Amino acid sequence: MIEARAVGVQxxxxxxxxxxxxxxxQRRTVDNITSAFQRGQVVAIVGRNAAGKTTLLRALAGVIxxxxxxxxxxxxxxxxxxxxxxxxxxxxxxxxxxxxARFSVRETIELGRYALAPSDQRIRAAxxxxxxxxxxxxxxxxxxxxQQQRVALARAWAQVDANGAILLDEPFAAMDLAxxxxxxxxxxxxxxxxxxxxxxxxxxxxxxxxxxxxxxxDAGRMALAGPIREVLTTDFLTRHFGVPFxxxxxxxxxxMVGQDGTKQVS
Amino acid sequence: xxxxxxxxxxxxxxxxxxxxxALALRYLVGSSGFxxxxxxxxxxxxxxxxxxxxxxVSLAIAGLFLQVLLRNPLASPFVLGxxxxxxxxxxxxxxxxxxxxxxxxxxxxxxxxxxxxVGGSLVALALVWQLGSRRGAVDPLGLVLAGVIIGSxxxxxxxxxxxxxxxxxxxxxxxxxxxxxxEAPPQGLLLIVSAIAxxxxxxGIAIGPALDASSLSDDEARSVGVRLTTVRITLFVVSxxxAAGTVALAGPIAFVGLVxxxxxxxxxxxxxxxxxxxxxxAGAAMLLAADAIRQVVDVGGGRxxxxxxxxxxxxxxxLILLRRAPxxxxxxxx
Numbered sequence: 001m002i003e004a005r006a007v008g009v010q011x012x013x014x015x016x017x018x019x020x021x022x023x024x025x026q027r028r029t030v031d032n033i034t035s036a037f038q039r040g041q042v043v044a045i046v047g048r049n050a051a052g053k054t055t056l057l058r059a060l061a062g063v064i065x066x067x068x069x070x071x072x073x074x075x076x077x078x079x080x081x082x083x084x085x086x087x088x089x090x091x092x093x094x095x096x097x098x099x100x101a102r103f104s105v106r107e108t109i110e111l112g113r114y115a116l117a118p119s120d121q122r123i124r125a126a127x128x129x130x131x132x133x134x135x136x137x138x139x140x141x142x143x144x145x146x147q148q149q150r151v152a153l154a155r156a157w158a159q160v161d162a163n164g165a166i167l168l169d170e171p172f173a174a175m176d177l178a179x180x181x182x183x184x185x186x187x188x189x190x191x192x193x194x195x196x197x198x199x200x201x202x203x204x205x206x207x208x209x210x211x212x213x214x215x216x217x218d219a220g221r222m223a224l225a226g227p228i229r230e231v232l233t234t235d236f237l238t239r240h241f242g243v244p245f246x247x248x249x250x251x252x253x254x255x256m257v258g259q260d261g262t263k264q265v266s
Numbered sequence: 267x268x269x270x271x272x273x274x275x276x277x278x279x280x281x282x283x284x285x286x287x288a289l290a291l292r293y294l295v296g297s298s299g300f301x302x303x304x305x306x307x308x309x310x311x312x313x314x315x316x317x318x319x320x321x322x323v324s325l326a327i328a329g330l331f332l333q334v335l336l337r338n339p340l341a342s343p344f345v346l347g348x349x350x351x352x353x354x355x356x357x358x359x360x361x362x363x364x365x366x367x368x369x370x371x372x373x374x375x376x377x378x379x380x381x382x383x384v385g386g387s388l389v390a391l392a393l394v395w396q397l398g399s400r401r402g403a404v405d406p407l408g409l410v411l412a413g414v415i416i417g418s419x420x421x422x423x424x425x426x427x428x429x430x431x432x433x434x435x436x437x438x439x440x441x442x443x444x445x446x447x448x449e450a451p452p453q454g455l456l457l458i459v460s461a462i463a464x465x466x467x468x469x470g471i472a473i474g475p476a477l478d479a480s481s482l483s484d485d486e487a488r489s490v491g492v493r494l495t496t497v498r499i500t501l502f503v504v505s506x507x508x509a510a511g512t513v514a515l516a517g518p519i520a521f522v523g524l525v526x527x528x529x530x531x532x533x534x535x536x537x538x539x540x541x542x543x544x545x546x547x548a549g550a551a552m553l554l555a556a557d558a559i560r561q562v563v564d565v566g567g568g569r570x571x572x573x574x575x576x577x578x579x580x581x582x583x584x585l586i587l588l589r590r591a592p593x594x595x596x597x598x599x600x
Contacts, residue, residue: 063485083491092489100337101481101536104270114479115491137269152486159490 001074001196002037002060002090002165008068009052009059029055030220032069039163042187042197044207044228047217048241053200054095054169056217060198061092061167073165087115088164091156095169095200097148099140105151106136112159119158126157129186145174153183157190165196172206184210204241208232208252216240274540277533281547288554289315295558297569310449317456318447318557319550321512322522323463326530326549327470328505328512329523330542334477335501336406342524343509346409347390347417349518352510353443354420355379355386356517357427360435376452376514379442384514390416391506404498444571445519447557459511466504467546473497474539481536519573521580522549528584552576 008031030052037043037060045053058064060071062078071078073089081089091112099108109126113119127136130150135143140151149171156166166187172180187197188210201207207214207228214231216224223240224231234245234253244256292315294300296307303311325343332341343349359382362368376384393416398409428436470477479492487494512519529552530544556575563570 058485061485061489063488083493087489087491090489092485094483094485096483097486098483099481100334101478101538102531103478103481103536107270107478107537111479111482112490114475155486155490 001039002198003072003075004033004035004056004060004069005072006069007033007056007059007066007071009055009064010067011055011064030059030217033217033222034069035215035222035225037165037196037198039165039194039196040191041212042191042199042210044211044214045198045200045217046202046204046207046214047223051217052220053217055220056215057167057169057198057200058092061090062086063092084115087159088161090165090167091159092167093149093152093156093169093171095173096145097152102139102141104137105132105140105143108140108151109155109158112155112157116159122158126154129157130154131182146176146179149174150179150183153186157186160195162190163194165198166190168197168199170200170202173202180206204232204237204245205248205252205254209250270535270537274534274537277530277535278540278544278547281530281533281544281551285547285551285554288551288558289319292318292554292558295561297561299562313451313456314447314449314557315554316460317451317515318553320456320460320463321447321516321519322526322550322553323467323546324459324508324512324549325519325523325553326526326545327463327466327542328508329549330527330530330538330545331470331501331505331508332523333527334480334538335404335498335505336410338406338410339528340524341410342521343505343512344417344518344520344523346394346413346506347415347420348387348413348506348509349513349520350417350420350424351390352383352387352513352518353439354424354427355382355384355389356442357424357431357439358382358386360439361427361431364431364435376455380514380517383442383517384510386420387510387513388506390420391502391510395502404495404502409502441571442517443573445517445573445576446571447516447553451515455515459515462507462511463546466508467542469500469504470542471539473500474537474542477538478536517573519553519576521576521584522552525580525584526552552580556580 009029011029033056045056047053055064059066062071073081078086106123106127109123113122127133130153132150132154135147140148143151153168153171160166172183175183184206187199191197199211211228213226214228215222216231218240224236232253234247237245237253237255241255244259245253246256248254293311294302296303296311298307328343329341332343332345333339335341356379359379363378394409394412397412397416398405400408428439476492476497479490480487480494480497482490484494509523526549527541527545530541530548533548534540534544553572553576556579557572560569560572560575
């Protein structure tokens with residue numbers, strides 16, 4: 001549904017200041033990413049800090065321009081879709097959902113319908129799904145960051161069609177376990193209903209639990225991609241992240257951080 | 267929500283009443299005291315009332331647009347170096363007139379210095395735009411920083427020129443700098459400024475939903491379908507034109523552009539379609555009231571400039587609002 005073809009993104013330098021042939025790969029935040037993301041899957045994007053995870057996600061969401069290659073949605077370059085068609089196909093949720101006006105929870109969620117026909121029913125469904133009914137009239141800024149993340153997810157929920165895509169940047173980072181459980185379950189349910197979710201995650205155990213496939217980025221390039229169980233082996237993870245991993249009782253890789261480097265890899 | 271809708275309607279009603287009251291007050295108050303004006307005077311009072319309305323609306327809408335554009339609740343038409351640029355232009359014209367006898371003429375009912383002031387404000391804005399945007403994309407923080415720098419440089423230039431002109435002209439400059447609502451404004455100019463104020467209000471109401479969605483982070487606003495660059499360029503250009511129009515008519519008037527949107531936000535809530543209309547009413551009411559008060563306050567050496575009153579009255583009101591209401595948008599508890 002979303003396809004990246006040799007995508008390169010460059011941040012912090014005007015593309016007009018150099019001829020396109022002169023772009024050096026070192027300056028690209030992400031470079032030469034080719035990957036297809038299909039409906040019915042949760043795809044995790046993982047990698048170390050500054051690997052280009054957020055940049056790739058933003059490029060796939062069409063909220064930044066690519067310097068090379070192209071991003072296709074349903075077979076068509078995303079720029080060729082109208083604003084309305086784009087809005088109902090793909091929703092993007094940033095890592096820190098900011099809001100510069102004092103809207104209530106409900107008003108914030110309604111912003112998801114900006115380019116689309118207003119739908120009270122969609123708004124209500126999103127509010128109920130994310131357990132926001134009680135706090136729907138509260139001011140967004142008065143919520144905890146975890147609650148704000150839930151509101152942002154609900155906004156995306158109210159925005160895209162059932163077979164659209166939600167692109168989420170560390171959506172659970174500030175959530176407690178119950179909130180994470182509820183939200184992750186909803187993301188799973190969304191893809192079971194024919195949607196696509198692409199999620200940037202730091203927590204590899206969480207990625208292994210909720211994702212079907214994974215893209216591993218390393219210094220802006222694609223290091224590895226494929227079904228999650230095949231890619232996220234303890235061997236690979238130990239090598240890639242420089243921290244020993246072992247499998248927990250469910251067979252999920254678990255990082256052994258804070259162990260003073262002792263080899264505890266099972 | 268019905269509650270929010272009722273609150274918006276009630277707030278708008280109150281602001282409308284405040285505006286009507288201030289307009290009537292300005293009509294009934296003159297240098298001759300309180301009462302129905304005579305035949306000859308009524309026309310001046312009506313013109314002054316219309317001018318104050320147009321200027322108040324322009325300043326409030328410009329302030330609101332810049333607060334949205336810069337994501338900064340402290341933004342006002344003059345944070346982008348506009349008033350400093352205007353003052354520099356005005357002073358430059360006085361200097362040129364006193365030294366070389368040029369720039370003293372008038373055009374379209376505007377004095378040479380006023381024209382230079384408009385020019386100065388537009389040049390300052392153009393520079394700020396050039397310095398504060400990258401690859402055609404507007405960077406809110408960059409704009410504010412560029413505005414502060416350009417403003418400081420223009421202010422330094424103004425001070426330098428002040429020391430070069432005859433002492434008598436300095437008084438003229440100081441009086442202009444505080445702003446005054448003209449009682450006999452050039453009719454063509456008054457018409458243009460009024461038309462711009464009305465058009466900008468209509469535009470603001472029309473793009474209200476886009477302004478709402480622009481409150482999201484840049485990426486998320488684009489994702490819900492806002493053409494963010496177009497919206498930002500529109501806000502910048504329209505607020506520049508609005509503010510330049512007020513400078514031409516009345517000189518730089520402080521605080522209305524900053525306070526009116528906040529007052530309106532407290533009355534009608536955060537939705538921009540309503541907030542635009544509310545800000546326009548609040549700005550007009552504030553300036554009309556200040557100008558009416560000005561008519562009756564005699565400090566011995568003549569009447570106070572209206573800019574002094576908007577700052578003296580608007581400042582404390584703003585501080586009270588700041589303490590009582592959460593005007594600053596950012597942050598969230600964990």
